[in-house]
Amino acid sequence: MTPHNDRSILLDARAFARALQRMAVEITALAPAAEHLVLIGIQRRGVELAERLAQLIEKDGGPSVRRGALDITLYRDDLETVGPKPVIGETRIPGDLSDSHVVIVDDVLYTGRTVRAALDELADFGRPRRISLCVLVDRGGRELPIAADVVGKAVKTGPRDRVDVGVKELDGKDEVTVVRGGPA
């Protein structure tokens, strides 16, 4: 890390909660027939976010929402850069996906390569009627033609910046920070 790092809070706990609430409403609007809805979180923090969103949707009196988890490590196109100790998380798909409306949930949307891998992996589990994408933070910088349907917060960042998402379950508190790494 360079000494010029500049860390600022993008979403504090309250803004984080408001963003999630709004995202839950938008997901419900996307998929009026909630019995077909399946929220699938991408390991790791996407899984926690999917669980929270599912709870918010259910709290509004909606029917129960199926949820799952997806680890895309084995579908990455950069195996040789994955690292010496690749940690592969759990993949849990709730039943047959055909005829369902899958919403992929992730913390940060950046290059789009993770989503590309997730789409490939989902295709091996069946043929959903529709797949949507929901992210807490869209930081720009796409390398593939991919766009999110539901976005909690959009922010412009450069390639040397970092977006850190913390969730209560794993990191103690809900918070999104941006670390500016200086001009590219």
Place this chain on the structure above:
Amino acid sequence: MTAIGKDLVGLEHLSPEQIRLILDTAEPFKEVSERPIKKVPALRGKTIVNLFFEASTRTRISFEFAEKRLSADTVNVAVSGSSVSKGETLVDTARNLEAMRIDMVVIRHGSSGAAQFLGSRIRSNVINAGDGKHEHPTQGLLDLLTIRDRHGRIAGLKVCLVGDILHSRVARSNLWGLTKLGAEVGVCGPRTLLPRGIEELGVQVFDRIEQAIEWADVLNVLRLQLERMEKGFIPSLREYYRVFGVTQERLAQARRDITVMHPGPMNRGVEIDSRVADGPHSVILDQVTNGVAIRMAVLYLLAGGKPELADAAKRGSAGGGAE
């Protein structure tokens, strides 16, 4: 170099951390084999040669499933190695394989040290699928995984290897793996089939199977090679079964819940009673299932993970399994 080195020759040269990494990496691969489409693209474009100088059904099929479920391209070469001298054959084979731009070789060979020999001469990753009386590391690893699944841990468990320890590469890989992960290891078998001086390795020796059963949490019953009888190591198969066979009646005397393992292929009614092999103590088929996951993990780890490129992947605090 990867997290577990260039080749997997044996468990002797792995650290406890490396062994745990392989076991933890195998966990998610179990689930891949339960999917409707049992295939992930992780090793797409990699070419793997399965070079078997000795007959093998289970191990070869298990490796082949592991390779195919990772989307690698595979070629099977079965060599009925009898006429050619091994040194020349292997060097020649190595050169030819390199010339065809392969990525990995899985080798089974009758001579101890063959995998090491090949690995030191080619740039491709080499995985030992059993070499002479030396090691059979993926069998050792799948045994460790099966024990961990059943007992939730390996450290502190008492594991007894039963039968022909002297000629067994499975026994050797088990000994290294179990002791590195902190298990207590015992052996039980006729003195003619135990290596001389094995007590000095800190291994408990049981002359009677009843004592071993009383002591152990896990029995790993090894296959008795039938030609051992012709060579005079044991008087007869019936005699062996009478003295060392793991039978229902003997297990009934066990003081605690005991796990029975066998690397296969079994000689029912020689080293193991059919009722035991098919009974509630047996995890023999779990071993076979775990074998595919372990081999996927080893292939995956050897194929990727170059530390110098790895900085980006170091975030996240995900831990491994139990142990």
